[in-house]
Amino acid sequence: MAEPTDAPAPLDAGDTARLMDFARACKAAARAVVLYPTGHPAIAATLGRIAHITAPPTQPGPLRITVLPDGLLLDDRAPARGDAALTELATLLHSHLIGEMVVHPGGDVEAWRSFLLLLGRSGESVRGDGGIARVWATMATCHVELREIDYAEVLRERSGGDPAVWTQVITNCLQGRSFDLDEAGIRELLGIAADSEQLANLMTSLEGRAESGGGLGVKAAALMRMLRGIVEVVSRNQPEQLEPVLKNMASAVGHCSPEMLLGLLGHQHDDDGPQLMQAVVSRMTDATISRFVSRHVIAGDTSTDRLAEAFQTLVRDGEEQQRLLALAKGDVAASPLGSTEGFESVWNNVAEKLLTSYSDEPFVSEAYGRELSGARAKAIEVEGVSDDPPERIGAWLGTIATTALRSLDLTLMLDLLRIEQDEERWRELMRPLVGLIEDLLLVGDFDAAADLVGVLVGEARGDGTTARRQIALTAIDVLIAGSMMRHVTTHLATIDEAQFERVKAMCVSLGEVLVRPLAEALSVEERPRTRERLTSVLLAFGSVGRRTIERLKNSQNPAVRRTAIHLMRQFGGSDALPALTELLDDNEPQVQREAVRAILNVGTDAAYRILEQALTGGTSQSREAIMQSIGLVRDDRATPLFVYILGHIDHRGALAPVYLRAIESLGALHDPGGIAPLRAALYKGEWWAPRRTGALRSAAASALARIGTPEALAVLDEAVARGSRGVRSAARAQLSNARARRQARAPGDGDR
């Protein structure tokens, strides 16, 4: 990447040993401060060692160490020999993005401890605090200076290279478009136009890039577009700079080839072309013209005839021509060509041609010219002969188009797997096979991947020999341990349903070895759609998938914990109750709610006991959360739980609100199954607690009225007729309400 430069000589033996000593001591101390508890003798010993070797008597001056990914340089010089400590320390420092460190003599044990503890932290966490240089600077110790690698700086586009604006200008000119530059681009262009050298470079780049097949006319037109574009930009943005820019153009045009210069001068396609070139040529100085001549004579890169033609077009006057040629001769004489034997004779030849009017008419007859053209046409005809229509050639080339090639590769691999009988050779095929499957999964070609996986699975099932079975099983392990799940999850959110079904089938075919990585992928997955599909794949594994729940329910991600609950619900049964019980204490309300719903879903006495225990044994906060969760359940399946609560929880004391919420919930569910326990609740109460009792009876009567069935109303009727005063009062109030509601209902509602 960087320009190759001559490497400085390696360190001498003494400096190499010094650097190694430092690296070994530093590495050992870094390990000790991280591994051992404070006060461990190893820490004191290793820190003492590094402090000693960097103390002024041992290290008289600063050590400037450059950190490479796999090595260290001292004062930009590599050690004379390698050592593991150098590599290890370099790796450690590089992981913290340290590009250079200067170690000043005199760092004490504490200062080194601070530094090495900092190195002991993970690179990511230090970068999270602003990077090691910043953190170190705040630690107020200065025996080590750090310079962090600034990757942004490394990647910054270099102004001296080939700026984007050049590319854009050149492309636009070549494609015949007008300039389309943003503000920064215009600024850049104005900068180029103000510098004759840069302008010349830009023109040379354009000339070089113009399509060779396009001929001189195309190049000249492109260059003319560039000149005109620059003039337009300058006139619009900095009109006062137009004159200097034209002068720069005149100087830059002097760097063109004679052919290009002639092309520009003869350019007739634009109305303002001749005018512009006239303006440019009139500003060409004597020095520019003479250097134009001398440069091409020295380089010998063009025919003298063309140079003569260009020279005579630029300078019409004979005396002027002689004067400028004298200047050019001076330049050429000063070059290496000038010191060659016979220079005078060579120059006289050139000068003679340059001063002679160019025309081929006297030398080439019209007929001979036609013959030459005919010969060229025949040569082209021979080269280009083809009786094949484009469709046929297109069809041939289509057989190796990238998709076709992919298909050929797949077919080849399937053929090799089928044909190869030698077990050892078959084993060798596993590496490219796994690589190919990974490739296909990376790009999301699941159909092709499934074909190959199918072969492996077939062998693993025992379609072939025992040895092959073992090889296939190993290959499956390798595949799964690699990047398979990573690639699959990348695409899960975007593939359609049919494709997903194929992915699922492929995953399931690989067997339960995939369950663990699947769960791992699921436990860190953030995207809902991907999570949902990973869950679906996991469920497709049946009961084997249940083993993953433990991992998922401990995920940091609440969404994944909810996925774990979802899986438990899907798998069903009461085996999940212990795990669900744990999740009742989750600090995420949504997770708690899902856990409650899952436990309700189990619906056994054991399940309800768990909820009861959670309600009775938990804090008021968790109780509230659970009750809220239960209260949100609008499902007959919750009735037995509320019945259970009314039957097992004391309506007095701390759980009184739970009791009341259970009554309300039974009313809300309209489930006749709640009538009997509500009736019991209606008659509960104590004379010494009239307000609590009143609230209880009122809630029970209200719930019965909400259920509103004849059986429920009968209970209220009975209470009005036979209950105690408090019971009567509560029932009467609700009964009249219930009757009013019933009357308001349509006749079609019947008895309800």
Add this chain to the structure above:
Amino acid sequence: MSPPRFQLADELLRRFAASLRSAQLYSPGHPIIARNLESLSAAFQMLHSLQPAVTIGLVGDEVIVDDMPMAKADTLGALVRRLQQAGVERITVDRGVTVDEITEFLGAITTVDARETDPADAFPAIRHIRVGRVTVEQRVEGSLTDMATIKRLYSDAVTVAGNVWESAQTEGRPDATAARSMIDGLAQAVAQNRTALLALTTLKNYDNYTFTHMVNVSILTMGQARGLGIDGPLLREFGLAALMHDIGKVRTPLDVLNKPDKLTDEEFAIMKRHVVDGAEILRMTPDIPALAPVVAFEHHLRVDGSGYPSGVTRSSLNIGTMLCSIADVYDAMRSQRHYQKAFPTDRILAVMKRNDGTQFDQHLVRRFVQLIGIYPAGNIVRLNTGEVAVVMNVYAPDPYRPHVRVLIDRDGKRLDLPYELNLWDAGEDPQRPASVVAPLDPADYPFDPLLLM
């Protein structure tokens, strides 16, 4: 560095890798490419919501996104390799980049090769994507118009072919780097001076048949491919595939491989195994293009369904295999080995044409004849008026009337000043040579025809 930004950058790299790989593996317009591009575009948008531009770079062996080192280059394998091959060290993508722009960029990056002649032309100017790249120049030293340079190139290629063979024999894998480097030079020569290089394949090397055959088949395949307009990296893939077509023979027992007599059925069965071995070897060799193992596997299959490996059928053959098969048969029949007399060129071509439409695609054979000529460049031939000449160039429409340089006059006298003739321009003068009547054995003449071209 905030974790979300890091994760977004990580996701971006993953999608970039997937998109690039899919663009390499599937033809434009394939739905898999479109899906990956949409994903990549979405990843850019997410990062662009945090910053105006995203820069992806390779610094040493690190892959960097902006200022974040993301991964070691070797963990991103194919992506990094491709970027390195394309000479890309930095990509800056500005906010506002469109899917079309990303598509164009990926298209360029999958085809660009840092060894191409003009790096400035390699990447199109894309408004929201800028590329910083280094250029690796690898040019043949000397002028490819000079026959001596071409001969040196050919001779070096044969030596490298020997090394490639040896590495496959001893290490189980051919030296792909050496092979690639050699093919680069040959491909350049095929593109610039095809006639001279094809002429070299007429040389008869009695000692190094295996290696000259490798090189000849490679040149002849690239020559045909070039005629179909194939150029650049794909041309080199053809060359490499053809070079390696018989590499499976490194596993063939020497007594079978070198047997001077006709092979028994059992021995032939062993010999036939080389197509499977070759495909396996190449499929397991890193940095070998996908076409190479396919060609190695299929080069004895014929379009009429005959050939081997047995039990393998193809409804049609790909152009790489077909061109290599033609080159392989031609060169094998042309070469003189211990057990087989060399056929005169016209005889070989007659045999190949006899199989038109059954074993080889007749149109490709016709093209091959047009390319090589009945009397290929470099051949010594006798003209209808008795002169001896060396064929300089082939006139495709009439392979019997090439462009020649006359070396010996009709009286058998060596000319001090050889002269050139376009036989297709002969006209009606019966005294003037008008066609070739027979190929001659260069061994009978005391000069190297190639140096007279």
